[in-house]
Amino acid sequence: MNYISTRGACANERRTFTDILLAGLAADGGLYLPAVYPSITPDELEHWRNLSYADLAYEVLAKFCDDIPAKDLRELTRRTYTAQIYRHARESEKAEQITPLKALGIENGAPLYLLELSNGPTLAFKDLAMQLLGRLFEYTLAQSGAQLNILGATSGDTGSAAEYAMRGKQGVRVFMLSPHQKMSSFQSAQMYSLQDPNIFNLAVTGVFDDCQDLVKAVSNDHVFKAQYKIGTVNSINWARVVAQIVYYVKGWLAATQPAATKLGQTSGPEALPKVSFCVPSGNFGNVCAGHIARMMGLPIDKLVVATNENDVLDEFFRTGVYRIRDAAGTYHTSSPSMDISKASNFERFVFDLLGRDAARVRHLFHQLEANKGFDLSGSGDFARIHQFGFVSGRSSHQERMATIQQTYARYATMIDTHTADGLTVARRYLEPGVPMVVLETAQPVKFSAAMREALGRDPERPAAFAKIEELPMRFEVVPPDAQILKEFIAAHTG
C-alpha cells in the first residue's frame, strides 16, 4: 500500500506503512493517508463476526500494512488486545471482548448503545491505538536498531496512554506537552507521577492547541527532526487512526445481527443494516477513523460529531465555515480533553471532501494559518457534505450534567463528561430502527470533580489508581516556545 500526503508534495514517492509510522507528519506539513482506501466487503463482515478483537484488528490492519509479515502482525495484535490489558471492564467477564457494547435501551424507536472503549490501562479510548503503536514502534525499531524521540501533545488522555504504552520500551523516549493546569487532577497525576527515565512531561503555559502547534513546528524543522529522530503519537500519525477503525467494525458487528443470506450470496452493502455512531470530538482523530471505516464500506448511516462548548467542528458541519479560535477563545470546560479549537485530523476529511485535490487542501490550510479560518459554505463541496454521513451538535456544561444524571437514574450507568457530550448530541439524531452507538471515550474516575457535581458522589476508582494524586510529581513548566522545546529535547537526548 502506498501512502500520500494531504498536501501532495510526495505524490510521486512510494511510502510504506512502516515509513510513515516513524515519520509522523509528512514533509510538506500535510498528513499521510493511503493513496486508495481498501474496501471491506459484506462477505468479509460476515466472516469477521466470530473473530476475537485481536484477530479482527489483524484483518483490518493487514489491509493497510503490507510491509510487516502477516505472522508478525498477527502476533502483535494478539499480544496487544488481551483481557489482561483491558482489565478495567466494568463487567469483568466482558474484558475479553476488549470493547464491550452496552445496550442502554430504546429511545425514539432507536436502540441506543454505549461502546466501551476505555477499559485499557489509562481508562480512555486512546489505549486502544496507543498500546498497538507502542508494540509497532518497538518491533520496527528492533529491525533497524534505530532510536525514536516521540514528541506529543495532550489535552489529558493521549499523554498518559502514550506514556503507559512506551514506558520501558527500548530505543524510545517520550516528550509530552500538556496544557499547564488545564487537565483534571487525575489526568495530571497519571502522567506526572511517572518517574521512568525515558518519559519527560512538559506543562506548557497555554492551551492544547499551543502544544499541538509546538509539535508541528518542531516536526516541520526537517533538519532537527532528522537529527533528533522525532516521531509522533498523536493522531496525526496514521497508525493511530487505523487502529481506531477496528472498533467501528467491532461496534457495527455487535449492534447488528448476522445477514439472513448465506455467505457468498450477500447481495451488496445496501442489503446490510446501517448503524449510526456518535463521537465525542476534539482533534477529530476518533471520528476520522469512523469516516474511513465508512469510506471502506462499513454500513454507517450517520457519523454524529459531538463537541463541547469549543464548537469549531460543529460550526463547520452546520455552516461550512471553519473558524479556529485563539487561546483566549478556547474555553476550559468540564470535558477538558475536548478543549480543542484546531482539529488536526480535520485536514484528512477535507482532503476527501475536496475530491482529494491536494493543491486545494494546501491552499486552504495555508489560508487557515494566515486568516484563522476558511469558508466552504458557498462551494459545491460543502453541498455534498451529507453524502459523507456527517451531522453534528454541541453540548454545554448544563446539558452534560443533566445527561450524566439521567443516564445514572434511567440506566444505572455512570458515564464521564465527554461521553455525556456524545449522548446529549446523539439523542438529537435518533431514527426509529437505526441503532445509535455512542462511543464511550473515558471512564468517570478521570473526572471526579465533575462527577461529584453531577451525582453528589465519587465514581469507583480501580485499586491501581488509589491515591494517585498524592504521588510525587515530575514535570517542567515551559512557555509555548519551539526554540526552548528544541533545546530541552537536545539536552535530554544523547
Ligand SMILES: Cc1ncc(COP(=O)(O)O)c(C=O)c1O
Ligand atoms: C475522553 C476523550 N473524549 C473525546 C476526545 C476527542 O477525541 P478526538 O480528539 O479524537 O476528536 C478526547 C481526546 O482526544 C478524549 O480524551
Ligand SMILES: N[C@@H](CCOP(=O)(O)O)C(=O)O
Ligand atoms: N484529546 C486528546 C488530544 C490529542 O488527540 P490525538 O488523538 O491527536 O492524540 C488528548 O486527550 O490528549
